[in-house]
Amino acid sequence: MNSHQPIEGLVLRLTEPVSFLTIEPRSGAITDQHHPQHGLSIRDRILMLPGTRGGSATPSQFCEMLRLGTAPKAILMPEWDNPLCVGAWVAEFLYQKTIPMFLIDRLDYACTCSGDCVRILAASANTTAD
Amino acid sequence: MLQLTAEESSILAGDRGEASKLCMQLISIAARAQGARRLIEIESAQIGSGWYSGESQYDFVLRLHELGARVAVPTSLAASRVCLTCPQYNSDAMIESRSTKLASMLSDFGCMLNFSCSPYLEGLRPAEGAAIAWTESSAVVYANSVLGARTNQGYDFIDLAMAVVGRAPYAGLYQSENRRAQIGIDLSSIPPRLLDYEPFFSVLGHFIGKKHDRSVPLLLGLPPTVGDRSLRSLSAMLAAAGSVRMFHAYGVLGMVRSEQRDTEFPTIRITATDLRPHRDALSPEALNQPLRAVCLGAPHISLDDISLIDKTLEGHTLREGITFSLSASRATLAEAARRGWVSALENKGARIFADTCSYLGLVRAGQSGLVMTSSGKWAYYAPSQYPVQPVLGSLEECVESAIEGRVVRDERLWSNDLWR
Numbered sequence: 240m241n242s243h244q245p246i247e248g249l250v251l252r253l254t255e256p257v258s259f260l261t262i263e264p265r266s267g268a269i270t271d272q273h274h275p276q277h278g279l280s281i282r283d284r285i286l287m288l289p290g291t292r293g294g295s296a297t298p299s300q301f302c303e304m305l306r307l308g309t310a311p312k313a314i315l316m317p318e319w320d321n322p323l324c325v326g327a328w329v330a331e332f333l334y335q336k337t338i339p340m341f342l343i344d345r346l347d348y349a350c351t352c353s354g355d356c357v358r359i360l361a362a363s364a365n366t367t368a369d
Numbered sequence: 370m371l372q373l374t375a376e377e378s379s380i381l382a383g384d385r386g387e388a389s390k391l392c393m394q395l396i397s398i399a400a401r402a403q404g405a406r407r408l409i410e411i412e413s414a415q416i417g418s419g420w421y422s423g424e425s426q427y428d429f430v431l432r433l434h435e436l437g438a439r440v441a442v443p444t445s446l447a448a449s450r451v452c453l454t455c456p457q458y459n460s461d462a463m464i465e466s467r468s469t470k471l472a473s474m475l476s477d478f479g480c481m482l483n484f485s486c487s488p489y490l491e492g493l494r495p496a497e498g499a500a501i502a503w504t505e506s507s508a509v510v511y512a513n514s515v516l517g518a519r520t521n522q523g524y525d526f527i528d529l530a531m532a533v534v535g536r537a538p539y540a541g542l543y544q545s546e547n548r549r550a551q552i553g554i555d556l557s558s559i560p561p562r563l564l565d566y567e568p569f570f571s572v573l574g575h576f577i578g579k580k581h582d583r584s585v586p587l588l589l590g591l592p593p594t595v596g597d598r599s600l601r602s603l604s605a606m607l608a609a610a611g612s613v614r615m616f617h618a619y620g621v622l623g624m625v626r627s628e629q630r631d632t633e634f635p636t637i638r639i640t641a642t643d644l645r646p647h648r649d650a651l652s653p654e655a656l657n658q659p660l661r662a663v664c665l666g667a668p669h670i671s672l673d674d675i676s677l678i679d680k681t682l683e684g685h686t687l688r689e690g691i692t693f694s695l696s697a698s699r700a701t702l703a704e705a706a707r708r709g710w711v712s713a714l715e716n717k718g719a720r721i722f723a724d725t726c727s728y729l730g731l732v733r734a735g736q737s738g739l740v741m742t743s744s745g746k747w748a749y750y751a752p753s754q755y756p757v758q759p760v761l762g763s764l765e766e767c768v769e770s771a772i773e774g775r776v777v778r779d780e781r782l783w784s785n786d787l788w789r
Contacts (some may be wrong), residue, residue: 240757243647256582256612261753264423270753270754272752272753273650273749273753286479290612290614292582292611295417295447295504295505295506295522295524295525295528296417296422296521296524296525297524297525298524298525298526298527299422299423299425299426299429299525299526300422300423300525302423302425302426302429303390303422303423303424303425303525305425306424319402319403320402321399321402321403321524321527321768322524322525323400324398324399324402325395325399325402325524325527325529326525326526327523327525328394328395328398329395329425329429329526330425333392333425333428333429333432334425
């Protein structure tokens with residue numbers, strides 16, 4: 240989950256936690272009609288999300304996207320999301336697929352918009368740092 | 370900083386084999402992500418590994434199976450993706466074969482092949498205060514709130530890992546300080562007739578899940594006679610519309626007593642007007658469309674529920690053209706079959722599923738249009754997956770609607786005259 244190369248990409252910022260059960264693993268589209276970002280795809284985005292909710296299948300759905308190569312380019316979140324950390328670990332264990340995931344300051348989170356192009360320079364962030 | 374005991378460290382070092390080592394690594398990752406400082410021993414587990422959710426999930430179980438994994442505590446299974454005991458209803462051979470193989474591997478692990486959303490309905494009722502690790506989201510809320518056991522929401526991979534190691538990260542709802550109520554929800558302004566109506570609890574769960582997500586609410590003003598069916602509906606909806614894992618209520622019969630009665634948290638008094646948008650989100654007005662189906666059992670229904678369905682249907686038939694599906698666990702259905710209810714229902718054309726969810730009935734029937742259900746959770750999720758328009762009703766109303774072939778509800782209970 241470390242990243243030593245800067246990562247550049249377009250932001251998709253979710254305004255509510257999302258259930259990965261309602262993300263179509265092949266397209267990355269959010270299919271939950273109740274979600275404010277319904278219909279948008281998280282694939283290849285710098286995904287900013289406040290967390291995940293619902294369905295206990297979140298880690299495996301996320302792992303599946305990593306396996307298929309349809310995952311976001313990177314994930315920024317205000318606090319570590321346990322199911323995503325677990326899913327990422329298993330993807331690395333089973334398939335040697337990794338994704339950079341970082342904590343982001345809540346203010347920075349609030350000040351970034353979907354469609355912004357960001358470059359992540361951090362080199363030392365790690366979900367399991369210690 | 371996570372501190373492991375000597376025994377846990379030896380598991381992590383591989384002294385109990387590769388499978389346990391791997392599971393302990395995974396639990397350590399999760400523990401650190403949650404900021405846990407230690408692990409806690411669990412008495413039992415309920416895991417979701419029987420639900421085929423994709424190749425990753427399957428590959429993980431397969432890998433652990435190759436490594437000879439065994440569960441360390443009594444472990445039951447949440448629902449399967451298919452009905453393993455009624456293959457005639459399964460439409461996807463690949464998913465069926467994967468699900469069968471998962472069941473066989475999990476049996477080798479020492480899991481109980483019960484495939485139940487609601488293990489508490491079949492005697493798996495942990496004692497008050499017991500640390501457990503359950504995974505079906507409605508059962509998690511029910512176990513924490515009604516039974517007073519302690520569990521966090523389990524997830525794929527980590528749930529199996531916890532069962533294999535018999536430990537969970539000591540965080541969240543294992544810790545007493547996180548189980549204290551954070552907000553009071555005063556229901557004294559809600560008309561008593563609504564508090565006596567099962568679908569109201571789905572609406573209430575939707576409101577709390579959306580407006581007070583991730584909180585531990587204390588419900589004030591519930592009548593002591595609130596039925597178990599309503600508590601199950603509330604539990605399911607809190608976890609579907611939001612990530613609420615626990616609630617408190619005072620004085621409800623059959624619920625553990627909450628000791629907390631302080632004023633450290635704010636209390637809001639809600640009215641039925643506040644709840645209207647949530648009522649409409651779950652059950653929009655569309656009643657002039659023809660009714661296509663009735664779906665019951667998400668989460669799995671109880672023996673009492675099947676008894677009520679049987680009684681309501683007595684002397685009646687299901688209207689032709691209405692798909693009537695219900696799902697319950699194997700154990701519940703075995704008992705219902707022994708009492709003659711399963712054959713009575715099937716003779717009337719009901720589709721009865723074990724192991725899986727009544728969603729499956731829709732896939733098979735290619736259902737669209739108006740579908741009536743007593744499950745708020747079903748009403749919440751189904752429109753995202755199928756071209757259906759759900760309408761909520763009580764269990765009895767659902768059965769009466771299936772008999773009449775149209776939506777039969779006490780519409781006074783849905784009119785704005787009452788919701789104010």
